Amino acid sequence: MAAEELVKEGSFPKKVVSGVRFVFLVVLALGLLFAASCGGTEDGKGGEAPVPEQSPAVGRPEVAGKQVVSREKLDPPEPAPDFNLTNYTGERVSLNSLRGKVVMISFIYTRCPEACPLLTSAYLRLQREFQEEVDRGDLALVFITTDPDYDTPARLEKYTQSRGGKWYFLTGEEPDCQEVWRRYGIYREITERLRDVIVYHSYKIFLIDRNGMIRYRYIGIWSASDLIPDVREVLLSS
Numbered sequence: 001m002a003a004e005e006l007v008k009e010g011s012f013p014k015k016v017v018s019g020v021r022f023v024f025l026v027v028l029a030l031g032l033l034f035a036a037s038c039g040g041t042e043d044g045k046g047g048e049a050p051v052p053e054q055s056p057a058v059g060r061p062e063v064a065g066k067q068v069v070s071r072e073k074l075d076p077p078e079p080a081p082d083f084n085l086t087n088y089t090g091e092r093v094s095l096n097s098l099r100g101k102v103v104m105i106s107f108i109y110t111r112c113p114e115a116c117p118l119l120t121s122a123y124l125r126l127q128r129e130f131q132e133e134v135d136r137g138d139l140a141l142v143f144i145t146t147d148p149d150y151d152t153p154a155r156l157e158k159y160t161q162s163r164g165g166k167w168y169f170l171t172g173e174e175p176d177c178q179e180v181w182r183r184y185g186i187y188r189e190i191t192e193r194l195r196d197v198i199v200y201h202s203y204k205i206f207l208i209d210r211n212g213m214i215r216y217r218y219i220g221i222w223s224a225s226d227l228i229p230d231v232r233e234v235l236l237s238s
Contacts, residue, residue, distance in 0.1 A: 071222075074214050078213065085177070088159075088168075102139050104139070105142045105144065105205070115221050145177065147199045156170075185204065204217065210238040216234070
């Protein structure tokens with residue numbers, strides 16, 4: 001029997017029914033927020049994800065912003081895929097143009113409301129820890145956007161300067177970026193949630209030596225303190 005009918009018949013006091021309504025509305029709102037917070041997949045190749053991995057919370061938790069991490073030391077190292085994109089300064093940057101530097105590459109976008117700011121924070125900590133190496137050009141911190149339609153060089157410049165970043169932040173035409181994502185195994189999916197555009201993407205970091213070889217590959221949201229020993233090792237050994 002509906003709550004309104006019970007009230008009419010005098011079965012429950014009106015205050016009780018009001019309380020029931022309030023609890024119901026809270027539970028409903030929380031359920032909707034939980035449903036809205038999920039999305040994105042990853043198949044490791046940048047193409048359509050396999051059916052079992054369509055749910056990010058099951059297949060690839062890091063895509064949903066979970067701090068699920070893995071660290072892989074490549075032995076032997078693998079050649080890092082080249083790219084040719086536009087920095088926030090307007091100059092073209094390729095991996096070959098960075099040869100001779102130790103390079104760290106990660107993928108974020110500027111209007112990300114979830115995990116990307118954690119990666120930005122890690123880069124800021126790394127540039128403080130390795131200030132001399134960054135200033136000398138021995139270490140290059142590189143971001144590649146997963147939202148090139150929005151992340152123009154002007155927006156990337158504003159983002160970088162507002163945070164005091166000493167990194168490369170690269171963008172380009174959508175097909176060019178898609179090819180880079182594919183080569184680095186970055187899954188990326190755009191969806192709309194309420195009024196925001198959410199770009200779900202893989203959280204991966206690549207540490208590349210001076211010869212353009214991938215020495216370490218990380219999945220998930222890593223803190224700078226976890227990355228610092230590996231960066232120092234590659235700086236000293238390559």
